Amino acid sequence: MKDERGILFILSGPSGVGKGTVRKSLFEKDPALEYSISVTTREPREGERNGIDYFFKKREEVQKMIEADELIEYAEYVGNYYGTPKEYVEKTLDEGKDVFLEIEVQGAMKVRENFPEGVFIFLFPPSLEVLKNRIINRGTETEDLVLNRLKEAQKEIDMMDAYDYVVVNDEVEKAVARIQSIVVSEHCKRERVAKQYQKALGSERI
Numbered sequence: 313m314k315d316e317r318g319i320l321f322i323l324s325g326p327s328g329v330g331k332g333t334v335r336k337s338l339f340e341k342d343p344a345l346e347y348s349i350s351v352t353t354r355e356p357r358e359g360e361r362n363g364i365d366y367f368f369k370k371r372e373e374v375q376k377m378i379e380a381d382e383l384i385e386y387a388e389y390v391g392n393y394y395g396t397p398k399e400y401v402e403k404t405l406d407e408g409k410d411v412f413l414e415i416e417v418q419g420a421m422k423v424r425e426n427f428p429e430g431v432f433i434f435l436f437p438p439s440l441e442v443l444k445n446r447i448i449n450r451g452t453e454t455e456d457l458v459l460n461r462l463k464e465a466q467k468e469i470d471m472m473d474a475y476d477y478v479v480v481n482d483e484v485e486k487a488v489a490r491i492q493s494i495v496v497s498e499h500c501k502r503e504r505v506a507k508q509y510q511k512a513l514g515s516e517r518i
């Protein structure tokens with residue numbers, strides 16, 4: 313284990329706001345970050361690959377993982393399970409690397425209980441109209457599923473106050489730059505706290 317653990321960043325927000333798009337662009341710019349691949353029972357979309365976008369699993373398989381306490385959190389979202397494998401996150405943080413989770417709001421709130429030191433970022437749409445258009449234009453959901461996702465979105469936006477940061481995703485590049493600033497300032501903050509702590513300990517010894 314490295315002296316300093318990595319930081320756990322949780323990127324959350326309503327479906328269609330652009331979490332996946334922003335996360336992918338962020339990872340292209342910052343190869344030092346590590347992405348935690350979730351398990352899901354949802355069917356793969358065209359172009360999605362097992363072990364890259366998600367670990368696609370059967371319901372019984374995810375249920376077994378839940379029973380064996382192999383997930384940090386899981387949530388049932390629009391009829392499917394989604395969950396974060398524990399082992400990868402713990403191991404990567406112990407190696408001193410920062411880990412990003414891209415998860416919905418119920419799951420993020422559960423992560424808070426186990427990782428209160430995590431940094432919680434809520435990605436916010438410029439407006440509900442824009443959000444609706446982004447889900448429709450993505451073209452991956454039927455009309456019913458778009459409506460379900462929008463219903464969830466309203467509930468999710470109501471939870472925004474529980475986050476450390478709110479980032480508006482007006483333009484992908486701008487949203488990515490805002491998240492990069494958060495990553496840098498969180499590292500500076502932790503370094504400062506560590507130095508103050510060392511100083512306090514030092515003066516105690518004198």
Ligand SMILES: Nc1nc2c(ncn2[C@@H]2O[C@H](COP(=O)(O)OP(=O)(O)O)[C@@H](O)[C@H]2O)c(=O)[nH]1
Nearest residue numbers: 327328350386387389394395396414415416419
């Ligand atoms: N709680 C939880 N949510 C997840 C996880 N992985 C993905 N999600 C979220 O589940 C929701 C649905 O994901 P998905 O079906 O891929 O749709 P999309 O994000 O709208 O493209 C999104 O809000 C994801 O961020 C996870 O491991 N745990």
Ligand SMILES: Nc1ncnc2c1ncn2[C@@H]1O[C@H](COP(=O)(O)OP(=O)(O)O)[C@@H](O)[C@H]1O
Nearest residue numbers: 327328329330331332333446450481482483484
């Ligand atoms: N800043 C943005 N401006 C315009 N379109 C965007 C922006 N961010 C994302 N999108 C588009 O919105 C749709 C939903 O984005 P996606 O990343 O799939 O969202 P999420 O992962 O939050 O469900 C996609 O078609 C994506 O290309």
